[in-house]
Amino acid sequence: xxxxxxxxxxxxxxxxxxxxxxxxxxxxxxxxxxxxxxxxxxxxxxxxxxxxxxxxxxxxxxxxxxxxxxxxxxxxxxxxxxxxxxxxxxxxxxxxxxxxxxxxxxxxxxxxxxxxxxxxxxxxxxxxxxxxxxxxxxxxxxxxxxxxxxxxxxxxxxxxxxxxxxxxxxxxxxxxxxxxxxxxxxxxxxxxxxxxxxxxxxxxxxxxxxxxxxxxxxxxxxxxxxxxxxxxxxxxxxxxxxxxxxxxxxxxxxxxxxxxxxxxxxxxxxxxxxxxxxxxxxxxxxxxxxxxxxxxxxxxxxx
Numbered sequence: 001x002x003x004x005x006x007x008x009x010x011x012x013x014x015x016x017x018x019x020x021x022x023x024x025x026x027x028x029x030x031x032x033x034x035x036x037x038x039x040x041x042x043x044x045x046x047x048x049x050x051x052x053x054x055x056x057x058x059x060x061x062x063x064x065x066x067x068x069x070x071x072x073x074x075x076x077x078x079x080x081x082x083x084x085x086x087x088x089x090x091x092x093x094x095x096x097x098x099x100x101x102x103x104x105x106x107x108x109x110x111x112x113x114x115x116x117x118x119x120x121x122x123x124x125x126x127x128x129x130x131x132x133x134x135x136x137x138x139x140x141x142x143x144x145x146x147x148x149x150x151x152x153x154x155x156x157x158x159x160x161x162x163x164x165x166x167x168x169x170x171x172x173x174x175x176x177x178x179x180x181x182x183x184x185x186x187x188x189x190x191x192x193x194x195x196x197x198x199x200x201x202x203x204x205x206x207x208x209x210x211x212x213x214x215x216x217x218x219x220x221x222x223x224x225x226x227x228x229x230x231x232x233x234x235x236x237x238x239x240x241x242x243x244x245x246x247x248x249x250x251x252x253x254x255x256x257x258x259x260x261x262x263x264x265x266x267x268x269x270x271x272x273x274x275x276x277x278x279x280x281x282x283x284x285x286x287x288x289x290x291x292x293x294x295x296x297x298x299x300x301x302x303x
Contacts, residue, residue, distance in 0.1 A: 039075060040078075041075045042073075042104075043104045045073045047097075047101075050210075055073075058087075061090050064083075064087075081105075084098075085098065092211075094279060095273065095276045098110075099113075111275060112274075115277065116151075116277060128142050129151060132285075133153050136153050137155050137300065138155060138263070139156035140152065140155075140286065143177055143284060144281060145212060145280035147176050147178040147179070147218075148173075148174055149177060154301070160175065163254075164186055179225060182228050188230075190255050191254060192255055193252075194234070195230075195234035195237055195238065196250050197252055198231050198234040199235045202225070205218075205222045251263060252264070261288070261297060262293045265286055266285050266287065267282055267283070268282070270283075
């Protein structure tokens with residue numbers, strides 16, 4: 001298939017979206033600790049309440065005495081580096097926030113934040129490129145915590161550029177799945193069940209925001225797309241219409257010109273990550289709900 005210039009910018013052969021630099025990928029970029037430093041005790045207490053732990057519950061799960069935990073929160077005791085990492089694991093903190101908790105306790109970060117374009121990531125990037133390419137003719141993406149597309153296959157690029165002009169405001173800031181799906185100038189006019197998709201995407205965004213409450217990029221994205229015209233109404237309608245038996249999945253129903261294409265999404269993460277970038281990557285693959293949708297995807301790929 002011959003790609004247009006906009007499609008070429010979005011193929012799996014190169015990262016999708018703006019180039020990643022060391023400044024963009026730095027863990028400090030997302031959490032401005034240089035502005036107002038909080039103590040380790042304040043950070044620990046905030047995370048404990050965010051994760052809905054009482055001091056007793058956390059002390060039991062972490063196998064630490066309630067008194068010692070209280071002393072850590074009030075600053076009467078100073079944690080060791082090992083204790084900081086242990087509590088971070090029990091609280092299921094993202095690696096970015098484990099680094100921040102270490103800094104608050106006076107220790108250096110331990111988790112690197114390596115751009116996907118760096119040579120150290122060559123093997124991982126190569127495997128991800130093979131996965132998304134092999135998923136053709138169905139679309140596949142690799143996205144970061146802010147839904148910014150880092151890699152995608154040809155069908156994903158083709159769908160995006162076929163339905164949304166390259167100069168659309170939906171592409172402002174790069175190729176972002178949430179913005180592309182919810183922006184008024186994005187895929188909205190081609191999504192036959194846009195209210196259901198919008199409600200489901202916002203629920204997912206809010207769930208991920210609760211898991212990563214300090215991720216500034218994710219929070220900013222949720223605020224931005226949540227304010228788009230019609231999104232709040234879609235969420236209200238979804239809540240009011242939820243009394244019946246819900247479907248097995250909420251499909252993405254796209255009108256590609258030759259009839260509706262119905263797809264569902266699977267989301268995978270990379271196991272045992274030891275780098276902030278890897279921890280925040282998600283592999284999103286779309287699958288045809290029925291045979292007709294599969295044929296339509298193959299026709300798009302062959303076209």
